[in-house]
Amino acid sequence: ETGVTQTPRHLVMGMTNKKSLKCEQHLGHNAMYWYKQSAKKPLELMFVYNFKEQTENNSVPSRFSPECPNSSHLFLHLHTLQPEDSALYLCASSSTGGGSSGANVLTFGAGSRLTVL
């Protein structure tokens, strides 16, 4: 399998549930990202991991908890979410999490559509 794979593609959860989104990349990249896309709003960067270390947390509420066990896998653990957290969550990866090289281009997964009831 190639590229960036996200599971599940669709998730419906109640406000008291705990669930996780998973992202896996098969590109040999070392940096991984979580983005949020809400209706009618631009994509927002949430978290960045570079060589398994978190290098960016864009003031994301603690009900979103990322985990990066290795450079190929990224999780987003969800708990006690709010209805306004309903959105498309996109994972991306790149060669490294820094530098101006054209090789440091992000590749995106297909996204996980989250609905919070």
Next chain:
Amino acid sequence: KQEVTQIPAALSVPEGENLVLNCSFTDSAIYNLQWFRQDPGKGLTSLLLIQSSQREQTSGRLNASLDKSSGRSTLYIAASQPGDSATYLCALYDDYKLSFGAGTTVTVRA
């Protein structure tokens, strides 16, 4: 903070017409600029990447230009087809971070 604006927000054209999508940004100290396509409910597909030292990139019917001094990029799609109907996103790299515009939603009528 980089602000990215895409105008128009929506566009409807008959098949065969050329498309012109605009993207403006506030900070010219960018690394690269990338155009993406997004189909409803789906992820992002990269269309063209323009490195900061370049002025344009072409791929098939697509051509993207970059003018850093004026803070503008334009995506041209020649001879539009119904399959071109999608949302087109402009994104700018500040080192490793991408700042996105809200997108232009294109409908090509058969």
